[in-house]
Amino acid sequence: MQLRRRYAVRVRQAVEADARALAEVHVASWNDTYRGLIPDAAIDARTVDRREMHWIRTLSDLEQRIGVKTAEVDGWVVGFLHVGPTRSPALGFSHELYAIYVHPDYLYGGVGRMLMSTVGTLVAPLGMTSLFAWVLRENHPARRFYESLGGVVVDERVEEMDGAALMEVAYGYNDLDDLLAQACR
Numbered sequence: 001m002q003l004r005r006r007y008a009v010r011v012r013q014a015v016e017a018d019a020r021a022l023a024e025v026h027v028a029s030w031n032d033t034y035r036g037l038i039p040d041a042a043i044d045a046r047t048v049d050r051r052e053m054h055w056i057r058t059l060s061d062l063e064q065r066i067g068v069k070t071a072e073v074d075g076w077v078v079g080f081l082h083v084g085p086t087r088s089p090a091l092g093f094s095h096e097l098y099a100i101y102v103h104p105d106y107l108y109g110g111v112g113r114m115l116m117s118t119v120g121t122l123v124a125p126l127g128m129t130s131l132f133a134w135v136l137r138e139n140h141p142a143r144r145f146y147e148s149l150g151g152v153v154v155d156e157r158v159e160e161m162d163g164a165a166l167m168e169v170a171y172g173y174n175d176l177d178d179l180l181a182q183a184c185r
């Protein structure tokens with residue numbers, strides 16, 4: 001049986017100076033989560049330096065930065081989420097959870113739930129009315145996470161990555177009040 005821990009988590013708006021820390025969490029999580037699920041080449045190409053450039057670009061754009069939240073435990077960045085306008089408008093959701101990542105050392109300790117409990121603060125600044133997320137079909141812990149927040153599967157697709165065909169499913173949240181209630185449980 002997996003021992004559950006509960007961390008004292010502080011979630012705050014990301015700032016430009018978070019770029020390196022977000023890149024470190026991002027790369028550690030990719031290595032831990034996706035090895036065996038997606039081609040090694042795609043994982044190995046995600047270096048901390050490259051991800052840091054991505055985060056510098058994202059965080060220096062105010063409109064994008066508004067949708068990025070950082071989770072800290074004992075002053076260390078251990079997770080983040082990134083929400084923005086939908087990239088799959090046909091699904092009918094106003095906004096998309098582009099990414100949510102918790103450092104492998106802090107998984108299943110309430111950090112992800114705490115991050116999601118703050119999406120209410122994005123409703124007004126982003127004009128968000130609903131939310132969805134794509135997740136790899138075989139990423140079972142993440143799917144359990146989305147389901148625990150009341151998400152329902154609303155679509156499936158095949159994504160090509162380094163020659164591999166990856167199945168993804170979309171979890172949708174039409175009722176943001178319900179999502180927040182589930183996240184704050």
Ligand SMILES: CC(C)(COP(=O)(O)OP(=O)(O)OC[C@H]1O[C@@H](n2cnc3c(N)ncnc32)[C@H](O)[C@@H]1OP(=O)(O)O)[C@@H](O)C(=O)NCCC(=O)NCCS
Pocket residue numbers: 029033099100101102103106107108109110111112113114133134135136139141142144145146148
């Ligand atoms: C998905 C992720 C963000 C969840 O964050 P987390 O801090 O580990 O999750 P929490 O501890 O807040 O768990 C919240 C709920 O999710 C579910 N859950 C989370 N991890 C789980 C696991 N390993 N097994 C089963 N259920 C799990 C549980 O229902 C849990 O509810 P509970 O607290 O009532 O038991 C985190 O696991 C992660 O970063 N995974 C790797 C990256 C990833 O897959 N991101 C999603 C990409 S689409």
